[in-house]
Amino acid sequence: MRHADLARFTLASLTAHRMRTALSALGVAVGIAAVILLTAIGEGLHHYVIAEFTQFGTNLMSVQPGKSQTHGAPLGGINTTRPLSIDDAIALQRAAWVRLTDPMVQGNAEIKHGTRTRRITLYGVGHRFPDALQMKVASGQFLPDDDPRSARAFAVLGSKVARELFAGAQPLGAHVRIGSERYIVVGVMAPKGQMLGFDLDDTAYIPVGRALDMFNREGLMEIHVVHEPTAPVEEVVASIKQVLGARHGGEDFTIITQQQMLDVFGTILDTLTFAVAAIGGISLLVGGVGILTILTIAVSERTAEIGLLRAIGATRQRILWLFLAEATLLAAIGGVAGLVLGGGIAGLLKLAVPALPVSIPWLYALLAEGVAVSVGLAAGVAPAIHAARLDPLEALRAE
Template sequence: MRFSDLISHAYRSVISHKLRSSLTALGLIIGIAAVIILTSIGRGIHTYVLAEFTQFGTNLIAVFPGKTTTLGLSGATISTVRPLTIDDALGIANLDNILATLPLVQGNARIEAGNKQRRTTVLGVGPSVPEVWKINIASGRFLPAHEQANPRAFAVLGHKLAAELFAGRNPLGQRIRIGSDRFRVLGVMEKKGQMMGFDMDDTIYIPTAKALALFDRESVMEIDVLYKSNTAASSIEKSITRLLITRHGGEDFSLITQDQMLKSMDSILNILTLSVAALGGISLLVGSVGILTIMTIAVTERISEIGLLRAVGAEQNTIFMLFLFEALVLSLVGGVIGVGLGILIVQLIGFVVPGLPVQLAWVYIMAAFAVSLLIGLLAGVVPAMKAARLQPLDALRTE
């Protein structure tokens, strides 16, 4: 029997049993669509999170107090850790190839402006926020430079906070109260939106030294370091390490580059995407069981047809290929419909829920389609072998 005849016969067998074929392919359709939807959500989250991390640039190093790895020393040594200070940030800023440093303190406090008040996030920062964090001023100006040691009580409002506190009035030059201290508004930041679930517009920026006093802290929470993009991160790490060891008398701090954070996050998110793909793959497994079951039943129902084909000269290999091609046709049809349905649903999700990041993961789509064909091949082998082994006379007697 010619190859084209095998394809034609398999196609007619599938079409002649529409309900059975539809139910068989349904498992694969649902499985492939599930894989596409879940991996698209996973890939969308992956892209979204990495974009959030990289919006500040990649030539950043964060300095944190304390070592992230230890040598098993006793807990009593924790008290010997020297805190990170504003002077540490100023010292790092004087190193070669350093563009700016940003000592950071974060907390929450009540903000009062006239008869309006609300609690919000307070960021104690240096004057280099626009440069380091890539956030521009919408009106007014940011905190003045060269005042980190003994700064004046100035504040810069986030876009949303300014709108809620002053409701259309110009906030520049106005007095506000943060906790028990009074500050004068110097500027308003441009609208930035959400970053990793943190509303950058609902914040207020004050000098780091003022935040230390406000929250009764002795040290900053971290120091962000912006270095020249044409400089190797490793050389900057060595320079910062040498300086801080000299200042602290030991390595009681940790350095994390933006590239290290991105690599760690990328590996975690890849595992997430692979995990959701595996969940969708369970549906594909169910679909393979369906094909195996239906094809086994088909062999039982068509024993007389097999006997007739063998009687007119069809070889075992031909019978085997006939039933194997039927399984492949079912898996091919289910795969094509499943891919189309999955892509359509992903597009609808992106349209109906624009806030949910979705992105088609074509590698997983092609893998799911290939797996559907492999499932058809494997699930069709056992029934096809059973059909090919039937003896002509025994098969004809079942008529």
């Protein structure tokens, strides 16, 4: 039997039982569509996280108190010999390749103007904070270049805070009460949106020294370090360790590079993507069981046909290939349908919910199609062997 005859015979067998073929292919199609859709969301989240972090620049580092002994989060004040201070942030400006540093402390506070009160995220920072995190001031200016240890009572508001407290009025020059102190508003930040669930516009910024007193903290939460873009990251880290180590008498701090943060999130999201792909793989196995069932039934129904083929000269090997080709083609059809279905749903999701990050990883799609064909081939082995082993005379007697 020629290959063309094999293909025609296989197609004829599938089209002769359209409903059964469609139901068998549907099981594989659902599995492929699940793989495409779930991995598309996972891949989209991966791109989303990278974009969220790189919006602050690619040459940003964070120095946090406490020595982390694992790849997890820093231990903070639990294992800190000496807290990070404003003087540490100033000293780090002397480190090699460092362009600027900015100390930061964060907490929640109540801000009030007139009869309006709002609970916000309050940041105590230095005057280089917008340069460190690539944020812009929409009106007015950022905190002036005062001594951060004894700065004047100035505040800069996030766009949402300014809108909610002043309701369209001009906030510049107005007084607001943050905690128990009064501050003069000198600027309003440009809208920044949300990052990983945190609203960057529902914030206010005051001098870091005043924030330390307000929150009754001994040290900073972190120091932002911006280095030269072309600088070797390892040398920058070594220089920071040398400067801070000399001041602290040891390495009681943790340096986190942006690449380390991206690697951690990348590992998590890769694991998530693999997990959801595995869930889709289970659906493929279910589809394979369906193919196995259908072909087993087909062998019993087509026993006389198999006997006739053997009688006219078809070898056992040829009968085996006929059923394997049928199983493989059935899985391939279901796989293609699943690719179209999954890609279509992912496209509709992207149009209906633009905020939902959806990006189809075509490598996973091709792998899923390959797995589908392999599952169909594996599912067709047992029925094909059974068909090939039928005795021609006994098969011809079957009704």
